[in-house]
Amino acid sequence: MxxxxxxxxxxxxxxxxxxxxxxxxxxxxxxxxxxxxxxxxxxxxxxxxxxxxxxxxxxxxxxxxxxxxxxxxxxxxxxxxxxxxxxxxxxxxxxxxxxxxxxxxxxxxxxxxxxxxxxxxxxxxxxxxxxxxxERMVKQRTHELMTTRQQIIRRLGRAAEFKDNETGNHVLRMSHYARLVAEAHGLGEETANIIFNTAPMHDIGKIGIPDSILLKPGKLDAEEWKIMQQHPIMGAEIIGKHENELLETARIIALSHHEKWDGSGYPQGLKGENIPLEGRIVAIADVFDALVSVRPYKKAYPIEESLELMQKQSGLHFDPSLMRAFEKALPEILQVREIYADEFGPLTDVEFKINEIYAHRDDPQGYPGVLTSPKDSD
Structure with a gap:
């Protein structure tokens, strides 16, 4: 018919x-x-x-x-x-x-x-x-271009992982953490998604750091640390300046995510709100995941101990208002951490049930079914 x-x-x-x-x-x-x-x-x-x-x-x-x-x-x-x-x-x-x-x-x-x-x-x-x-064709093409840019950003983020001691799903976890903190801070969905899609590029500059420094199991000496502190600048140069908001946000995050609220960070020694908001958000997400994750040079700190350490750095390393947003988003952040645990293997390109976190965030009964592991979701 x-x-x-x-x-x-x-x-x-x-x-x-x-x-x-x-x-x-x-x-x-x-x-x-x-x-x-x-x-x-x-x-x-x-x-x-x-x-x-x-x-x-x-x-x-x-x-x-x-x-x-x-x-x-x-x-x-x-x-x-x-x-x-x-x-x-x-x-x-x-x-x-x-x-x-x-x-x-x-x-x-x-x-x-x-x-x-x-x-x-x-x-x-x-x-x-x-x-x-x-108009439909333009929207479709724009969506395709945005998807392509997002994939390039994620692939470059993965490239940095291959050079670093960081393993598994760190980039994916901290990207979700950053989005959750952004939303809890009151940023809109569009801005939060841009941060989510650009956070994976935060450490792309480590590609330019010699392996002898990047993979050193012990403490870096003063000269080695000076070289390591150049990776945010290298990352910003790799990405380059762009009029496109997605790529420009990726550059800003790469350059600023090691700045500290009290001005003691690097590479520019920026202080307080002179640090771009995106960099301040990613700093919290990055440090929290590093604390609670195993690395070749350190054990994973317990959640409670990690939170205590981060609270002590509120107003020093971290923006106090963003720390309040981090605490507000913590239940969802812990859900993300469990879903993308390193024990499940690299899941950078998979979104196992992650949307249920956002769909059920106002559910007083919690997040039913969200914690089903990737191994059980086939």
Whole structure:
């Protein structure tokens, strides 16, 4: 069976029933007709979940005029693209000019010519369809570009891991921690996601550190430590400066995540709010995961001991307001830590049930099912 595409819908707005009947009969065979005899009803239909594909709009109506309806529609970002054709007895050049200036795509004067109405409706619906398809393609391409950038960032983050003692899922865990802290601090979803997607690049500069220093099991001497402190600068240079927000945020994080609130950090010795917010957030996420994780040169500290150490550094290493956000997000952070434990192997590219944490964050019963391990989720 051949499935037919749904008819395009046209909203006819006129306070005269005869005019509505005329246009409905003229166009009803080819389009789904909806009608409104007042401006208020017209806007209600236009703002509904099923807006029309085109509006035929009279100008002279009681209450809201057609011009005011058009102005309001064009001021609404979600509805401004709907094509509006004025169908009116106002036939002066000044009237037509004013209507087009308000955003109408065409202007038909009464009494109407049926062939002209049909032709112009068909033309503007076709143009609207092309515009929506182009917009869809741009959104799809933009999404693909964003996904590609995110994958590049994650791959480069993984490349840094291969040079370092840090193992398994550190980059993935601390990226989730950073997003949770950002959200708990009151940042919006978009900003929190940018931090999440760029945090994996925080240590990319370690690619430039000699293995003899990076992999040294003992304490670094003064000269070696001086070289190690260059990795944030190297990371920023590897990423480079960009107008793109994603890549620029990655550069900022790489450069600033070892700065400390009291100014004793590196490489620039920035202090307080002079440290970029993204770097302050990632510093907390990075240090916490390092404390509670096993490294070749150290054991994993217990959660309680790690939290105590971090609290002592509030106002010294860490931004005190972000530490409060960290404490607020801690239950979710511990969920992430268990889901992406190193014992399950590297899971950098897998999102095992992680969205359940965010979906159930307001659930007073906790996070049912979230802690199912990756081994049990096949």
């Amino acid at each position: 051949i499935s037919l595409l749904p008819k395009q819908s046209i909203l006819v707005v006129d306070d005269t029933p005869e005019n509505i009947t005329l246009l409905s009969e003229l166009l009803g065979n080819d389009y789904r007709i909806r009608v409104a005899t007042s401006g208020e009803k017209a806007l209600k239909i236009a703002y509904s979940d099923e807006p029309p594909d085109l509006i035929l709009l009279d100008i002279m109506m009681p209450g809201l005029s057609g011009l005011e309806i058009c102005r309001r529609l064009k001021a609404n970002p979600d509805r401004r693209r709907i094509p509006v054709i004025f169908v009116t007895a106002m036939s002066s050049i000044e009237d037509e000019e004013r209507g087009l200036e308000l955003g109408a795509v065409d202007y038909i004067t009464k009494p109407i010519s049926p062939p002209i109405v049909k032709a112009r409706v068909r033309t503007h619906l076709a143009l609207y369809d092309q515009s929506r398809e182009l």
